[in-house]
Amino acid sequence: MSIPNTETTATSPEATPGTADEPGKDGTQRRTAVRWKLFLLLLVLVSVNYIDRGSISVALPIIQKEFNLAPELVGLLLSAFFWTYALMQVPVGWLIDKFGPRKVMTASCIGWGAATAASGMAGGFLSMFIARLGIGVTEAGVMPAGGKLNAIWMHKSERGRGATILDAGAPLGAGLGGIIIAGLIASTGSWRWSFVIAGAATVLMGLAVWWYVRDNPRQHRGVNDAEASYIEASHAAEDAEAAMDGSKGKRGLLPYLKFRSFWAMCLGWLGFNGVFYGLLTWGPLYLAQAKGFDLKTIGWSTLVIFGAGFVGEIIGGTIADKWRASGASANLVMRTLLGISSAIVVAGLVGVTVVPDATTAVVLLSLVLFFLRWVGLFWSIPSILGGRTNAGVLGGAMNLSGNISGFVTPIVVGLIVGATGSYTWALLYFVGSAVIMGASVLTLNYNKRLPV
Numbered sequence: 063m064s065i066p067n068t069e070t071t072a073t074s075p076e077a078t079p080g081t082a083d084e085p086g087k088d089g090t091q092r093r094t095a096v097r098w099k100l101f102l103l104l105l106v107l108v109s110v111n112y113i114d115r116g117s118i119s120v121a122l123p124i125i126q127k128e129f130n131l132a133p134e135l136v137g138l139l140l141s142a143f144f145w146t147y148a149l150m151q152v153p154v155g156w157l158i159d160k161f162g163p164r165k166v167m168t169a170s171c172i173g174w175g176a177a178t179a180a181s182g183m184a185g186g187f188l189s190m191f192i193a194r195l196g197i198g199v200t201e202a203g204v205m206p207a208g209g210k211l212n213a214i215w216m217h218k219s220e221r222g223r224g225a226t227i228l229d230a231g232a233p234l235g236a237g238l239g240g241i242i243i244a245g246l247i248a249s250t251g252s253w254r255w256s257f258v259i260a261g262a263a264t265v266l267m268g269l270a271v272w273w274y275v276r277d278n279p280r281q282h283r284g285v286n287d288a289e290a291s292y293i294e295a296s297h298a299a300e301d302a303e304a305a306m307d308g309s310k311g312k313r314g315l316l317p318y319l320k321f322r323s324f325w326a327m328c329l330g331w332l333g334f335n336g337v338f339y340g341l342l343t344w345g346p347l348y349l350a351q352a353k354g355f356d357l358k359t360i361g362w363s364t365l366v367i368f369g370a371g372f373v374g375e376i377i378g379g380t381i382a383d384k385w386r387a388s389g390a391s392a393n394l395v396m397r398t399l400l401g402i403s404s405a406i407v408v409a410g411l412v413g414v415t416v417v418p419d420a421t422t423a424v425v426l427l428s429l430v431l432f433f434l435r436w437v438g439l440f441w442s443i444p445s446i447l448g449g450r451t452n453a454g455v456l457g458g459a460m461n462l463s464g465n466i467s468g469f470v471t472p473i474v475v476g477l478i479v480g481a482t483g484s485y486t487w488a489l490l491y492f493v494g495s496a497v498i499m500g501a502s503v504l505t506l507n508y509n510k511r512l513p514v
Contacts, residue, residue, distance in 0.1 A: 091288040096279070097215045101227045103274055104208050107171070108231025110267050111204055112342075113239035114178045114197065114260050115143065118190075119346045120243040120361065121253040126347075129187050137476020140343040142191045144468030146198035151465065152315060154203040155458020159451070162277035163207035163214075170207070171268025173200030179261030182254040205229075205441070209457035213445035215279060217296040219387055221442040226379025229438030233371030233431060236342055240364025248358075300449065303511070315455050318448070323507045327443050327456075328463035330400075330502030334437045335464035336495025337407065340471045341367070341427065344479075344488065352485050353420040363424050371431030378403070378436035392446070392508035396439065403436040404500030408493055415489045437499065447512045467495065 118125065118140065126136055158166050177200050181193035208228040216224040246256035276282040279290045318324040349355040349363055378399060385395045410430035414423050444456035475488045 091286060093289040093292055094284060094286045096282055096284045096289060097220075097224075097293070099284075100211070100215060100275060100282075101224055103270065104211065104228050105231045105234070107167075107267050107271060108204065108208065108228060109235035109238060110231075110260075110264055111174075111201060112232050112235025113242055114174065114264055115201065115235075115342070117178070117239060117243045117257060117260055118181070118194070119343050120240050120364070121247060121256065122347055123350050123360075124247070124253050125190070129190070131187060133476045133480035135187060135476075136347070137473045137480075139187065139191055139194065140472035140476070141469040142194035143198040143201075144339070144465045144472070146195045147202050148198075148462050148465035148469060150199055150202035151206065151458040151462035152455065153458075155206045155455040155461075158203065158207050158210050158454035158458070163210045163454070164272065164275045164277050166203040167207040167275065168268050168272040170200055170203040171271055172265050175261045175264030175266075175268065176200075177261070178264060179258045182257030182261070205461055206444075206454055206457035209441050209444050210450075210454045211275070212441060213450040213453040214277065215293065217293055218300060219296070220383060221445065222382035222386065222439055223379040225441035226375045226382075226435075226438045229441050230372050230375040230379075230435065232338070232438075233368040233375060233435050237365040237368030237372060240346065240361040240368070244358065244361035297450065300511075315459055318456065318459075318512060321447075321512050322505065323447060323512065324456075324459075326502045326506035327440065327447065327460050330437070330499050330506065331440055331460045331464035332467050333495045333497070333499030333502060334434065334440070335467040336471055336498070337411070337430070337434055337492045339465075339468045340475060340488070340492050340495070341431070343472045344475050344485075345427075348485050348488075349420075349424075353423060355420070366424060367427045367431050370428035371435040374432030375435035375438045378439060382439055396506070396508040397504055399436055400439065400503035401500065403433040404496060404503060406430075406433040407496045408500065411489055411493045411496060415486050415493075434496075437503070443506070443508070446508060446510075449511055471495075 122136065122140075125131070131139065154166060174197050177193060177196035181190060181197065184190035184193055205228075209225075212221055212224040212228060243253075243256050243260070246259055247253050250256060250259075279285045279293050345367070346360045346364060349360050355363060382395050382399055385399075386392065407430050410426050410433075413426045414430070417423055417426065440460065441457070444460060445453040448456040471491070474491060478488045478491065479485060
C-alpha cells in the first residue's frame, strides 16, 4: 500500500516559506507527511490487535479438543472478549475525549498484551474465559482512539482514507493471524507459546505508540508548519460550518439519542460486525468442520479471505475520497458505495450457503470480505456527526453497538451449530446481519454535523 500522494504545497494562508523542509518552486513550504506515517503505524497496531483477537479462533480446533468443549461452550468462550469490550466502549470514549487518544491507546496496548500472554497460561475453560474478558477490557480503547485521531490529524478531504487505513488493520490482522498463529503453533509445538509471543509483541507496539503518536499535530516535532496549517484550516472551516448550524462544543452522549442518523450509525455497525465477527470467530472452525481443512490450509484460506478484505477496504476509502474531491455530496458517495457493498455481501453469503465446493466457498467469502470492509468508512462518521470534540464518545457508542454483535453472534452460531449439526442457518444469520447493515447505510445522513 502506498502513502497517498497529497504532499504538495500548503494552501492555507498560515503556511510560511520553508523552515523545516526545502521550499517548493513557488517558494511555499512543502508539507510533511507525518499524518500518513502515523496512520500507517495505527494500521500495524490494529493488525496486531486482530491477530491477538483472532488467535483463539485459529487455535480453536486444538483448544476445543484439549479442554473437551461442546459447541455451546465454544460459542460462549468466543463471545467472552466481546462482553467486556462492548461494555467499555462508551466509558473509554469519554476517557479519550478527556485525556486524549495517546494515553488511552498506549495503556490499552500494554494491558491487552499482558492479558493475551495470560490467556496462553489458561488451564481450562474458566481461566481462558476470564483471560478473554481481560483482553476485551484492555483492547476497548484502540478503535475509538483511532477515530478521534482521524478527526484531529486528517484534513476533511482525507478522512475516508484515514478511516479505512485505520480499520483495514482488522482484515489484515485477521488474515495474517491465520498464518502467524498457525506458524507459531507449528514452530513452538504449543498454542500456549503462540499467545505469549503475540502478547509480548503487543506490549512493544504500545511503546511505539507512546513514542510516535501525539494528540495534536503541533505537538509532533516531525510536523512542519505547512502540514499543521493545512490540517488546522480544515478544522477552522468545519468549526465555522458547525457554528452556522447551531452545533455546540463538548457534549455527552444523551443529546445524540434523538437523531435518526445516530441510530443508523449504530445499527449499521451492528449489522456489519454481525457478519465480520461471525466469520472471524467461527470461520476457521467452519472451514475445518464443514470443508475438512487442516490447520495449514485454514491458515492460508484465512489469509486469502481476510486479505481480500484488507485490499477492498483500502480501495473503498480511496474511491470515497477521490469521488468527494470531484464535488460529489457525502450522501451520494457513501450511500452509493455502501449500498453496493451491502447488496454484494448479501448475495455472496447466500451463495456460500448453497455451494458444496470448498474452493468456491473460499472465493465467495473473499468476495464478501472485499466489499464488506468498505463499511470501514464508518470510522469517519463520529467526526462527521459530532465533530472533533465529540468524536471519542460517538465512536465509543458506535463500537458498543457493533460489539453487541460481537458477543451475541458467537453464542448464537454455537447454539445453531449445536442444535442442527450444520452451518447453513448460521450463514443465514450472517445474511440477516448484512440486511440490517444495508438498510442502515442507506438511512444515515452523511452531509452534516448533528445540531446538539
